[in-house]
Amino acid sequence: MLPDRCSIKEKGRNCVNPPEFIISIIDKDEYMVVVTCERHKKIFSAKLESLQKEGKMPKGVINFSALKPVGTDCVKAHPDDLISID
Numbered sequence: 001m002l003p004d005r006c007s008i009k010e011k012g013r014n015c016v017n018p019p020e021f022i023i024s025i026i027d028k029d030e031y032m033v034v035v036t037c038e039r040h041k042k043i044f045s046a047k048l049e050s051l052q053k054e055g056k057m058p059k060g061v062i063n064f065s066a067l068k069p070v071g072t073d074c075v076k077a078h079p080d081d082l083i084s085i086d
């Protein structure tokens with residue numbers, strides 16, 4: 001399951017915005033790192049770059065993928081369209 005909040009903590013308080021992007025690092029494999037809101041996207045990529053320089057994160061390209069809003073009353077989905085995340 002993806003978190004339902006942005007993963008950023010600012011001044012000791014968790015950001016309450018819904019996540020809008022998945023941040024991952026693409027090397028030979030793709031590492032999913034966290035989710036973030038639009039407001040924290042830039043801050044976060046800067047932070048990740050410095051972690052990569054310190055060797056605390058895998059090297060690779062930092063990739064942002066937009067999350068699609070999830071409908072709450074999604075009755076139109078075919079069972080075959082459901083994605084199982086376990």
Ligand SMILES: [Zn+2]
Pocket residue numbers: 006007008015016017036037038039040
């Ligand atoms: Zn945020």
